[in-house]
Amino acid sequence: MTYVGHSAPDARRADGEERASLKDVVAAYVGLTKPRVIELLLLTTVPVMFFAARGVPELGLVVATVVGGTLSAGSASALNCVYDRDIDEQMRRTRRRALPRHLVSARAALVFGLMLGVVSTLVLWFFVNELSALLALGANAFYVLVYTMVLKRRTTQNIVWGGLAGCFPALIGWTAVTGELAWTPVVLFLVVFFWTPPHTWALALRYREDYANVDVPMLPVVAPARTVARQILAYSWVMVATSLLLWPVAGTGWFYPAAAVVLGAVFLVEAHRMLGRTAGTESLAEIRPMRLFHHSNLYLSLLFVSVALDPLLTR
Structure with a gap:
């Protein structure tokens, strides 16, 4: 099994084993982004674009918004996984994630999450508009810095206020089309x-x-x-x-x-x-x-x- 952030495995392994190992690593990185959460977030972004356009929005704009939104949500999820790796390892629901299984090192996951955040901001900034980019960046920062690091382990109202981050896709979908709130x-x-x-x-x-x-x-x-x-x-x-x-x-x-x-x-x-x-x-x-x-x-x-x-x- 390949461990990201550590020395490479023996190069003399069979080709089939190397391919399986690469598949495990790719799956681990994809898992860090919590694809099911991303699906739900995109489902509250794209329909709003249709409504804002009062019809079918420009395909290129939809693609850029979806790509930028996916990368932003994936960044927030990956950074959440890094911070919560201690409790994820103890919970039945989360113990099969990449960090508790040591498929990805915490440092590699941190770099991955930050890179996704930077790329998502650039995609939205240059291919959608500045307001949408700032909203996505704000949602990312709120989820990681406020919900994950402050609210989650301190108050029963954690998800009430922490859930604000998941509301931003509706604003992003609208501003992507109209450029304003x-x-x-x-x-x-x-x-x-x-x-x-x-x-x-x-x-x-x-x-x-x-x-x-x-x-x-x-x-x-x-x-x-x-x-x-x-x-x-x-x-x-x-x-x-x-x-x-x-x-x-x-x-x-x-x-x-x-x-x-x-x-x-x-x-x-x-x-x-x-x-x-x-x-x-x-x-x-x-x-x-x-x-x-x-x-x-x-x-x-x-x-x-x-x-x-x-x-x-x-x-």
């Missing part, structure tokens, strides 16, 4: 902001023992499941209400509000059901928090797809 992307920013606690707390409820073992005070670690479910429900109602604000603020067609009402109703039903399942029990098998987690992914994905489709279907 407006109330429309702010509403979508707030939708993601209120979506983040239900999404993350459902996952944290599933892995609360992991977080407890490494002294990360996620809300499910310090509060009963029923309290967590109530908080999730409260944020869910605010999230759905905020999503409906886009209709009057942005002057959407009929498609978006119809989709927002249906998707919001389905999500709220699931949030109410999870609260009901917490009555008198702390059993995760009965509460089934991952149902809400998967619903949250589907909700956000379809909501932003409806943002992209609205100007195409109702113009």
Whole structure:
């Protein structure tokens, strides 16, 4: 197995083994960027570009924004992995990452993360615009310096305020097309902001023992499941209400509000059901928090797809 940042393995190994080793290293570096997180972030960037353009935006602009956004998100994730490698090694959910498995050295991962950050800023600056580049750089810095290094291990509100970094793609998608901020992307920013606690707390409820073992005070670690479910429900109602604000603020067609009402109703039903399942029990098998987690992914994905489709279907 090849270890990045250490001496190279014996060159006399069989070709097949060398290829497998290279594959492991490439996979390790890709893993540092947390591709699933990037997918979700891009899903809140590209649809906003369609909405800002009131149709199909210029392909080259979309490609540059996607590349720059991907590199920026990958940079933040890689730097997060470097800082959190001590707790990642102890948690079931994260112990298979590259740093806990020593597939990549901490120094190499740090250099990799910083390089991605620099390249992403340059791509957005020269091929999109300065405002989008600064927003991406600000989101990266906030995620690493504020959430990862300050909030995550100190407060139960870590993900509430730390989640601000994940809201920036909505602003970046808008500014990439228009070159300026407006109330429309702010509403979508707030939708993601209120979506983040239900999404993350459902996952944290599933892995609360992991977080407890490494002294990360996620809300499910310090509060009963029923309290967590109530908080999730409260944020869910605010999230759905905020999503409906886009209709009057942005002057959407009929498609978006119809989709927002249906998707919001389905999500709220699931949030109410999870609260009901917490009555008198702390059993995760009965509460089934991952149902809400998967619903949250589907909700956000379809909501932003409806943002992209609205100007195409109702113009």
